[in-house]
Amino acid sequence: xxxxxxxxxxxxxxxxILLFSLQAKAQLGKSMFTKDPIINLENFDKxxxxxxxxxxxxxxxxxxxxxxxTGAPIEVKGHTGFNVxxxxxxxxxxxxxxRFEPGLYYASRTINYSQFNxxxxxxxxxxxxxxxxxxxxxxSSQRTGNVRPYLVGGVSTTLNLSSNSKSEDDNLNQKFxxxxxxxxxTMGFGxxxxxxxxxxxxxxxxxxxFNNELIPDNDPNSPWTGNIQSLKTRAFLINFTFH
Numbered sequence: 001x002x003x004x005x006x007x008x009x010x011x012x013x014x015x016x017i018l019l020f021s022l023q024a025k026a027q028l029g030k031s032m033f034t035k036d037p038i039i040n041l042e043n044f045d046k047x048x049x050x051x052x053x054x055x056x057x058x059x060x061x062x063x064x065x066x067x068x069x070t071g072a073p074i075e076v077k078g079h080t081g082f083n084v085x086x087x088x089x090x091x092x093x094x095x096x097x098x099r100f101e102p103g104l105y106y107a108s109r110t111i112n113y114s115q116f117n118x119x120x121x122x123x124x125x126x127x128x129x130x131x132x133x134x135x136x137x138x139x140s141s142q143r144t145g146n147v148r149p150y151l152v153g154g155v156s157t158t159l160n161l162s163s164n165s166k167s168e169d170d171n172l173n174q175k176f177x178x179x180x181x182x183x184x185x186t187m188g189f190g191x192x193x194x195x196x197x198x199x200x201x202x203x204x205x206x207x208x209x210f211n212n213e214l215i216p217d218n219d220p221n222s223p224w225t226g227n228i229q230s231l232k233t234r235a236f237l238i239n240f241t242f243h
Contacts, residue, residue, distance in 0.1 A: 039145065039146065039194075040146050040194040040195055040196050041194045041195075041196075041198075041199060044194065044199055044243070045091070045094075045140075045143070046091075047091065048090070048091055049088070049089065049090055049091070050089050050243060051086070051087060051088055051089070051243070052086070052087040052089070052199075052241055052242055052243035053084075053085065053086050053087060053241070053242060054083075054084070054085050054086075054087060054101065054103070054239045054240060054241040054242070055083070055084050055239075055240050056082075056083045056084075056237060056238050056239035056240055057080055057081060057082055057083065057237075057238055058080070058081045058082070058083050058105060058107060058235055058236065058237045058238070059078040059079070059080055059081070059235065059236045060078050060079075060081060060105075060107035060108070060109060060128065060233065060234070060235045061076055061077075061078040061109065061233075061234045061235065061236075062076045062109060062111075062126075062213075062231050062232065062233065062234065063208075063209070063230075063231070063232045063233075063234050064076060064228060064230075064231055065228070065229040065230045065231075065232075066227050066228060066229055067226075067227050067228070067229045068227060072113065072114045072115035073114055074111060074112070074113060074114075074227075074228070075111070075112040075114070076109055076110070076111050076112075077109065077110045077111075077112070078107075078108075078109050078235075079107075079108040079109065079110070081105060081106045081107040081108060082105075082106050083103055083104065083105040083106070083237065083239070084103060084104055085101055085102055085103020085104060085132070086101070086102055086103070087099060087100075087101050087241060087243070088100045088101075089138075089243075095139060095140050095141070095142075096137065096138070096139055096140075097137070097138040097140070098135070098136075098137060098138075099134075099135075099136040099137070099138055099152070099154075100133075100134070100135055100136075101132075101134050101136060102131070102132065102133050102134075103131075103132050103134075104129070104130070104131060104132075105128070105129070105130040105131075105132055106128075106129055106130075107127070107128045107129075107130060107235070108125065108126070108127045108128070109125075109126045109128075110123060110124070110125055110126070111123070111124040111126060111176070113223065113224065115223060116223075120174070124171070124174075124176045124224070126176050126178070127162050128160050128161075128162050128163070128178075129160070129161040129162045130158050130159065130160055130161075131158070131159045131161065132156050132157075132158045132159075133156055133157045133158070133159075134154055134155070134156035134186060135154050135155060135156065136152050136153065136154030136186060137152070137153060137154055138150050138151070138152045139151045139152070140192070143192075143194075146193060146194040146195075147191060147192070147193060147194075148191065148192040148194075149189070149190070149191050149192075150189065150190055150191070150192065150201075151188070151189050152186070152187075152188050152189070152190065152203065152205065153185070153186060153187045153188070154185070154186055155183065155184065155185050155186070156183070156184050156185075156186060156207075157181065157182075157183055158181070158182050158183070158184060158233075159180060159181055160178065160179070160180055160181075160182065163177065163178050163179060163180045164176065164177040164178070164215075165177055165178065165179055165180045165215060170217040170218050170219075170222070170224075170225075171217050171222060171224035171225065172217065172218075172219070172222075176224070177214075177215035177217075178213040178214060178215060178231065179211075179213045179214075179215060182209055182210075182211060182213050182233060183209070183210045183211055184207050184208060184209050184210060184233060185207075185208055185210065186205055186206070186207050186208075187205065187206050187208075188203050188204055188205030188206060188237070189203065189204060190202055190203025190204065190239075190241075191203075198242055198243060199242070199243040200240070200241070200242055201240075201241040201242075201243070202238070202239070202240050202241075203237075203238075203239045203241065204236075204237070204238060205236075205237040205239065206234075206235070206236060206237070207233065207234065207235035207236075207237060208232070208233070208234055209232035209233035209234065210232070211232070212229075212230035212231060212232060213231050213232060213233065214228055214230065214231040216228075
């Protein structure tokens with residue numbers, strides 16, 4: 001199944017990054033964008049341990065693998081969600097950091113089943129409230145003035161508070177069930193911008209689930225889950241981190 005992200009999240013991310021870039025240029029002027037910039041927070045990255053927080057938005061999807069291609073197609077549509085969390089950083093090397101970024105994610109997906117003619121049976125709204133526990137490595141380039149690009153990647157364990165995993169009802173009673181705990185890996189890139197009093201780090205990341213999250217319906221021939229081999233999280237994240 002194709003991965004499709006909402007146009008809204010792409011447009012919003014582009015607008016927000018543009019606004020922050022323009023604001024940075026307006027505020028820093030000489031300190032960032034000239035040949036001989038004024039260096040802000042010169043010793044900030046020499047700290048062994050430091051903290052921060054992030055705000056952002058996301059688009060969660062499912063990677064769907066079917067048992068056979070003969071059944072009716074299933075379409076998954078992601079919706080824009082919101083995320084917030086804390087950041088703890090341990091500097092391992094001049095260019096490498098270990099990061100723990102626990103966060104809260106609000107997400108929603110719509111699953112459309114084409115074989116049904118009515119919305120009650122053909123549409124499932126799968127809402128999720130995630131508590132995410134990621135452990136990441138950040139690889140930074142050499143700092144140039146007040147700018148420092150980086151790559152980030154790692155693994156995470158996620159608790160879905162809205163999974164319906166303990167419910168005995170299934171899709172026959174309009175309950176779409178997924179597992180409470182899942183494991184994912186994350187890859188992304190970003191840029192550190194050093195202001196006079198803080199460091200601002202926008203980043204773009206992809207999240208990909210390791211394991212099948214689907215809890216099948218009680219009926220093995222269920223029209224909602226009977227033909228699904230696996231259901232795995234995929235997500236697109238825009239984070240704005242402040243230290």
